[in-house]
Amino acid sequence: MPDPAPPDQAAADSRPPRTRSREVRRSQLIEATIETMAARGFARTTLTEVARMAGLSHGLVLFHFETKEKLLAETLAYLAEEYRRNWQDALAAAGDEPAAQLAALIEADFAPGICTPARLAAWCAFWGEAQSRPMYQESYGDKDEEYIRALEAICARLNEAGGYGHDVPRIARILRLTIEGAWLDLMTMARPYTVSEARDTARAAAGLCFPRHFPVGRRSG
Amino acid sequence: MPDPAPPDQAAADSRPPRTRSREVRRSQLIEATIETMAARGFARTTLTEVARMAGLSHGLVLFHFETKEKLLAETLAYLAEEYRRNWQDALAAAGDEPAAQLAALIEADFAPGICTPARLAAWCAFWGEAQSRPMYQESYGDKDEEYIRALEAICARLNEAGGYGHDVPRIARILRLTIEGAWLDLMTMARPYTVSEARDTARAAAGLCFPRHFPVGRRSG
């Protein structure tokens, strides 16, 4: 029933306070969870720490999420959804050419909103714990499968257009592993390289797979 | 691993019992730690659970390792050393041809003694927690750097021999990411593929990088 929408920024706070506050708090607590997991890892992430990161009491975390388990599950779902929307939007904006689509996919995976230190670290933390928790695997298992399907479709079109004669699922897997791996290298490596170097590595892999579509870039401008 | 030490051999007990028993127990407890981490993840690995997995009391774990932290650190060091020796032995046995060396490296990474469900899962668990714990990163940071150096050296020789004109560090990184990624896919994927399919993917990546040395694989052998 609340519908008034004055576009004033101070007025934004005067929106229906109960229901809206609920969503604001949940997002805020999920962000705090990501930060905490990045800083302390999965095992040492406590509700008290999450609450302190958000500047709130730990009772409130339970008020909004009921259990710690649910908070973590929702945080993972939040990350997975954010990731999915990111590449899907990029793909939708890339037009119909498969080469442009693949380039857009690579670009999207290293976009600054997604490829953040805290988010990378949180992904790693979840990922390490997930294989012993089926509930977590579902959240990003679906996301991965969708991504794989999209990538294979693009590779199939490139493969046909260029007459490369590749084993499409396998070539798509090599590309995915390079992208994901470069992504995670940014987190793992003792001496990390830059995001743009990671992206260039992924592009180089695309060049190996489809040289006629991604001309092998000597490192020039 | 030449010495998995199957228990229940009366002959094994005839050796100096105190000192040797100490080593046997430590290995046994480290193996139990790997199993426990694979089954329950890092966060839910408790000393009591490790002890029960080994059929011993939890007090004994502390007797041999002093603290839980040290147990985990030694388990990670154990895994890292096992991994390192595996590929270095394979490399040493591969002769002088860089193509054979690269093939041996790939083969070694998917060898049955190393590429075990429990070991893969334990690696994942450590890996997810490590980025918030510098002490862990050291253990496998060194190992990784050694591996990278070896792989780059091989790639450099192949690159020169075949006149490929590759950016060597980058091409070596693509290969490493494919190998590591395929390795971890075995753990992560909701619908996992087989070890031999993972290995074939790594070989296919080698074929993309060095087609004249790794003729695009119809299945050989």
Add this chain to the structure above:
DNA sequence: AAATTGATTGACAGACCAGTCAGTCGCGTG
């Protein structure tokens, strides 16, 4: 202004866990 409703707090309870310790067991030695 009083009442209502939902958000928020912090003290508290119950559970669990790492680490301690006093004592037991088993084997080799004097």
Add this chain to the structure above:
DNA sequence: CACGCGACTGACTGGTCTGTCAATCAATTT
């Protein structure tokens, strides 16, 4: 045989963490 010593056990402790709850606060509504 008795003694010593190292391996081993399990009850116990102190601390921490999750989850509960009654009280409080803020924003509407009556």
